[in-house]
Amino acid sequence: MSEVVLSGGGLTLEHVLAVARHDARVSLGYSVIATMARSRAVVERALERGAPAYGLTTGVAALKRERVEPSSAERFNQALIREHRIAQGPLASAEVVRAATLRLVNHFASGVPGVRPVLAERMITCLNEGMTPPVRLLGSLGMSDLGPNADLAAGLLDGFALQAGEGLAFLNHSAVSTGLAALAVADAARLLDSATAVAALSMEGFGANLTLLHPAVARTRPNRGLGLTLERIRALLEGSHLWREGAARNLQDPLTLRSIPQVHGAAQDALAYTGAQLAIELNSSQGNPIVVPEEDRVISVANFDVIATAAAIDFLRIALAPVLTAAAERTTKLLESSWSGLESGLSPARTAEPGLGELDIAAAAMAAEARLLAQPVSFEVSTTSIAEGIEDRMTMFPLASRRLAEMVALGERIVAIEWLTAAQAAEIRGASPLGRGTGALVARVRQQVPTFRTAADFPVDLEPVVALVREGVLD
Numbered sequence: 001m002s003e004v005v006l007s008g009g010g011l012t013l014e015h016v017l018a019v020a021r022h023d024a025r026v027s028l029g030y031s032v033i034a035t036m037a038r039s040r041a042v043v044e045r046a047l048e049r050g051a052p053a054y055g056l057t058t059g060v061a062a063l064k065r066e067r068v069e070p071s072s073a074e075r076f077n078q079a080l081i082r083e084h085r086i087a088q089g090p091l092a093s094a095e096v097v098r099a100a101t102l103r104l105v106n107h108f109a110s111g112v113p114g115v116r117p118v119l120a121e122r123m124i125t126c127l128n129e130g131m132t133p134p135v136r137l138l139g140s141l142g143m144s145d146l147g148p149n150a151d152l153a154a155g156l157l158d159g160f161a162l163q164a165g166e167g168l169a170f171l172n173h174s175a176v177s178t179g180l181a182a183l184a185v186a187d188a189a190r191l192l193d194s195a196t197a198v199a200a201l202s203m204e205g206f207g208a209n210l211t212l213l214h215p216a217v218a219r220t221r222p223n224r225g226l227g228l229t230l231e232r233i234r235a236l237l238e239g240s241h242l243w244r245e246g247a248a249r250n251l252q253d254p255l256t257l258r259s260i261p262q263v264h265g266a267a268q269d270a271l272a273y274t275g276a277q278l279a280i281e282l283n284s285s286q287g288n289p290i291v292v293p294e295e296d297r298v299i300s301v302a303n304f305d306v307i308a309t310a311a312a313i314d315f316l317r318i319a320l321a322p323v324l325t326a327a328a329e330r331t332t333k334l335l336e337s338s339w340s341g342l343e344s345g346l347s348p349a350r351t352a353e354p355g356l357g358e359l360d361i362a363a364a365a366m367a368a369e370a371r372l373l374a375q376p377v378s379f380e381v382s383t384t385s386i387a388e389g390i391e392d393r394m395t396m397f398p399l400a401s402r403r404l405a406e407m408v409a410l411g412e413r414i415v416a417i418e419w420l421t422a423a424q425a426a427e428i429r430g431a432s433p434l435g436r437g438t439g440a441l442v443a444r445v446r447q448q449v450p451t452f453r454t455a456a457d458f459p460v461d462l463e464p465v466v467a468l469v470r471e472g473v474l475d
Contacts, residue, residue, distance in 0.1 A: 205425025
């Protein structure tokens with residue numbers, strides 16, 4: 001995708017990825033300028049009437065009763081952005097800044113915030129010229145990313161004069177959290193696909209019983225994600241020796257193997273739900289006030305409350321936690337001879353030769369961290385002391401999104417360890433043929449890490465395998 005055309009609606013996750021990660025150019029749709037100008041005219045008429053309009057003719061938050069004269073608008077907007085530069089901590093990556101800028105331009109292009117078209121054009125110029133101002137990530141309650149937004153606005157505007165209402169429009173949205181969430185959801189989808197493929201390879205390494213893939217499973221539990229996962233694993237194992245009569249070592253395998261379709265299917269369903277919420281969020285109003293052109297009004301609302309998407313991101317993290325915990329546990333099962341039935345090459349339990357037996361400690365540690373990150377945050381208790389008690393809710397959307405990104409990063413390493421362990425186990429078991437997909441997984445990982453035969457072969461650096469997981473195991 002070489003160019004993304006913004007219209008105020010129709011922004012997709014694919015568009016965000018194209019701009020944030022692949023530097024696709026951005027332009028405005030042919031009717032956007034007219035739409036924005038029409039909305040701005042409503043704002044100008046409201047200013048002429050002099051009626052109270054939040055953030056236009058009044059201050060904000062606890063200063064909402066204070067009048068802002070039109071002659072003071074530029075100075076008020078400068079002060080508004082400056083005093084909200086309260087963000088702390090680490091800087092957002094360049095791709096998150098680009099994703100946030102794209103989301104905000106799309107918001108402006110809808111006409112709902114009532115800003116001038118020249119602001120959208122300015123931001124598009126920044127995107128196309130590769131400008132990514134420093135944006136600090138910490139310090140937002142999720143009822144607009146006020147601190148990060150102020151950093152973003154200061155960097156993009158660089159002294160550009162704002163008119164009435166435009167300072168608040170730059171602050172009162174969740175574009176930074178939405179951009180971060182979009183990238184994290186895309187990465188979570190890729191991680192889940194990789195985790196499913198590697199789990200199928202663990203089935204080869206373990207000598208699993210493939211009755212867990214029987215078509216009756218989907219008929220008797222008709223969850224969409226479960227059915228998709230079953231299809232995916234059956235395709236990966238096409239042609240495998242495991243389909244032969246008597247190939248299974250056990251009547252029933254441990255649940256982390258037997259429940260792969262159910263666990264990964266549940267995560268697929270959570271991912272689909274979160275993706276649907278995100279698709280709405282990418283094109284929704286996140287600000288206050290909003291312009292209603294057909295009524296020639298500017299009204300106060302609470303569209304900055306993004307609880308639907310924040311809760312969905314929580315849900316996705318909860319669903320990913322069992323996937324990652326099970327991956328770590330399968331690694332242990334493959335490394336323990338008492339479970340895998342393999343005498344050498346994986347665990348030192350029955351041989352004096354060193355093995356891969358310590359890798360499961362790292363996987364277990366990271367799975368524990370991932371479970372802690374799964375804790376929901378969108379119901380976090382707020383305070384009634386901010387802004388005279390008006391700002392008494394929070395969604396913690398920024399934290400929800402950051403935690404998803406952190407969880408995915410841990411998951412990539414857990415899956416990399418399982419991949420390497422499962423490939424080693426499948427080679428040592430020596431049963432053939434492997435499935436078309438699982439065989440390809442072994443071949444691909446061996447391009448990066450050789451088969452472990454002696455202590456000198458121990459894969460101290462798993463970064464090449466982690467990189468494969470990030471790329472998508474079968475891409």
